[in-house]
Amino acid sequence: MPELPEVHTIVTDLKRFIPNLKIKDVWTDILAFKKIKKDVVGEKIISVERRGKNILIGITGKKIILVHQKMTGHLMYGKWDKTKDGWRSVLEGPMRDDPGNRFIHLLFFLSNGRHLGLCDMRKFASVIVLPEKTIKEKLEKLGPEPFDKNFNLKKFFESIKNKNKKIKSVLMDQSIVAGIGNIYADEVLWVAAVHPLKIASKLKKEEVKKIYEAIKPVLKRAIKARGSSYIDYRDAQGKKGKYQEMQNAYGLKGKKCKKRGCGGIIEKIVVDGRSASFCPKHQTKYD
DNA sequence: TGCAGTGTTGCTTC
């Protein structure tokens, strides 16, 4: 779920709240996270950055807390109290009332009395602490950032022209371009008017161009709406995004295509084991 | 009631 726009939103929010705070303690009920504590207690938070769908929290001691939220994870900046039913938000509002924020599995206790908490219903999220110098090799498989200058049409074309895979899967391949997942791959293809099953290497130059040109505007609009929220994603204050209301393909099976004058009905198929929603009328499979 | 489906990634298998 959290794809580039959602991760961007969380990172931008956390940047306002957590730098310069010290980590006093760590609590978790997930075995794999137990080892985090000894690496971070006593250190100060220096920076918060995003790379693809990864969150990088820089701390003193030249270490990075690398967070990948996977399907249902989201970091929140708040304050929780321990109750017999688990952690409960002290702050009123969505963090307390929204069931999507109930599943706290990791808490960093900060020096101002607040917490950085990881909510993760399905417990797929990964959190590891690494020395600064190994972070590069860990992330080097990632492709360019969509908003980076080195992500241009020529490079995009070069990177997909030999891929004998379906374009939907190629767009979600983090080594081609970092940050696009299922929702935004569907949205990009809808805008570009390209069928998700088309093979990347067989696309016409014009189609590749349209896909390339759709990526940034789609992501930009989603960032502006603070991401897409279903049962899972929330921002750093536990609030939902708004992009799900603006989507054109994902989650709209059976609905009329929103493209002006199109009249198609959105279809949902399975592409390489993942759902793909598209309009069969204007995203035609044939030329 | 029960089981298929869910935004991700990486490991195993063929």
Next chain:
DNA sequence: CGAAGCAACACTGC
């Protein structure tokens, strides 16, 4: 080697 399948987990909706 690449491609495909599946596991990690918990909940929702048909």
